Amino acid sequence: MHxxxxxxxxxxxxxxxxxxxxxxxxxxxxxxxxxxxxxQEGPSVIQxxxxxxxxIFLDLKLHDIPNxxxxxxxxLAELGVDLVNVHAAGGRKMMEAAxxxxxxxxxxxxxxxxxxxxxxxxxxxxxVMRSELLIERNLLDVVVEYAALTKKSGxxxxxxxxxxxxxxxxxxxxxxxxxxxxxxxxxxxxxxxxRVVTPEKARELGSTAIVVGRSITRANDPLQTxxxxxxAWEGVQV
Numbered sequence: 001m002h003x004x005x006x007x008x009x010x011x012x013x014x015x016x017x018x019x020x021x022x023x024x025x026x027x028x029x030x031x032x033x034x035x036x037x038x039x040q041e042g043p044s045v046i047q048x049x050x051x052x053x054x055x056i057f058l059d060l061k062l063h064d065i066p067n068x069x070x071x072x073x074x075x076l077a078e079l080g081v082d083l084v085n086v087h088a089a090g091g092r093k094m095m096e097a098a099x100x101x102x103x104x105x106x107x108x109x110x111x112x113x114x115x116x117x118x119x120x121x122x123x124x125x126x127x128v129m130r131s132e133l134l135i136e137r138n139l140l141d142v143v144v145e146y147a148a149l150t151k152k153s154g155x156x157x158x159x160x161x162x163x164x165x166x167x168x169x170x171x172x173x174x175x176x177x178x179x180x181x182x183x184x185x186x187x188x189x190x191x192x193x194x195r196v197v198t199p200e201k202a203r204e205l206g207s208t209a210i211v212v213g214r215s216i217t218r219a220n221d222p223l224q225t226x227x228x229x230x231x232a233w234e235g236v237q238v
Contacts, residue, residue, distance in 0.1 A: 004030040008213030063087035066097035077105030088117035088146040095153035122182035181211040199233035
């Protein structure tokens with residue numbers, strides 16, 4: 001996966017997602033399908049996006065007992081998506097089961113979907129982690145330890161804030177994927193994200209991929225905004 005900008009299709013229906021994608025013509029995109037859209041439309045949204053030639057990150061953040069995660073990942077692999085995820089808080093056995101399920105569900109000759117683990121949501125603050133999640137260690141330590149556990153479990157990388165990428169890269173190497181949401185243009189509102197950076201900053205910090213939602217999907221000109229943010233992420237002039 002070559003350092004993509006992934007567009008989060010955070011829409012309530014497939015018709016809304018189709019309307020958004022119309023402006024992009026035949027350009028191949030890397031898109032994220034989250035809970036809202038997938039739970040509304042099911043596999044049909046994946047089928048449509050594949051028919052359009054797009055790469056797909058199916059963002060369902062599985063977190064359950066290992067057997068359930070194994071069976072679920074086996075089914076998700078059959079959809080032919082490119083990237084899936086779990087919560088690292090589910091532990092090593094669960095993450096290993098996720099990998100095994102993907103291997104079992106991938107058809108012969110097809111590529112096994114990459115699997116990454118959420119460390120801490122980018123909406124999580126130090127205070128929330130300590131007072132509500134009852135985790136006493138500091139946020140960065142927890143993220144890095146969860147990342148290390150993810151790598152030990154045989155997964156491909158993590159979802160984290162770009163702010164945490166340098167420490168993760170230093171400890172686990174740059175081949176270990178760091179997929180980073182919480183990306184905004186400097187002029188955008190932060191919204192419900194607590195740990196945010198610009199595309200330029202994410203590139204400087206060493207993120208493998210960035211996930212951009214509202215900055216593009218709610219822009220007056222989504223295609224132009226996508227091109228601008230992609231250029232900033234890639235470090236090229238528009």
